[in-house]
Amino acid sequence: MTETIFEKVDHYLSEIFSLEDDILKDTESSIIENGMPEHSVSSNQGQFLYLLAKMCNAKNIIEIGTLGGYSSIWLGRAINGQGKVISIEIDKDFAEVAKRNIEKAGLTNTVEVKTGRALDVLNQIDLKGKPVDLFFMDADKPNYVAYFDWALKNARKGSLIIADNVIREGKVLDQNSTDEKVVGVRAYNQMLAKNNKVVSSVLQQVGIKDYDGIAISLVK
């Protein structure tokens, strides 16, 4: 299959910024070898998450959907030594793959993978009075609004709440969609548009992950 211009530019940016070291490359390989879905963020998106984590001076990060730990490693590197990433994964086998990748990245003390259904796990987390600085949701689109509500309750002024895959190749336009992922992200975008506790912006994205988008909300 021929590469699109968007994929070529994604690779170009990844190359000139040297975005993927062996750890990140091996993490992606482990996902393919283990027959896991190829749903990790791209290297450019990983770099963007890293930048956002730095910009809000994140110490406490929560991620919904670990997969092989690719985005967790980017987030862990952004706060290394100064905080913690809790990443929640429903699939025990995926969580084991992720833990191995996180260990190889030297981030075992920074990134904790918790196994379970994210909503259940969230309700058991003890934040020890500290706010969540950055919340990244990247799984289970039908529950995006519920994740947002939890994140907002546990945020501070200036926290970021980020949601991946809110455009879905433009399927987000289809008000009659019966695809639960589309219905989920449509409800999410609509909620953000009306929510006056956050300032939000939705970015359309193209590249190796086709056409999708990310919603970024800053807590007022």
Ligand code: SAH
């Ligand atoms: N953030 C990852 C990709 C996550 S893909 C990265 O960019 O590297 C989504 C993951 O969420 C999958 O591994 C899937 O098993 C997991 N998942 C799906 N539903 C979930 C739920 N309800 N709770 C926790 N994890 C879930």
Ligand code: DHB
């Ligand atoms: C899907 C999920 C993702 O998190 C992603 O980045 C791309 C696709 C999916 O479920 O189709």
Ligand code: MG
């Ligand atoms: Mg995603």
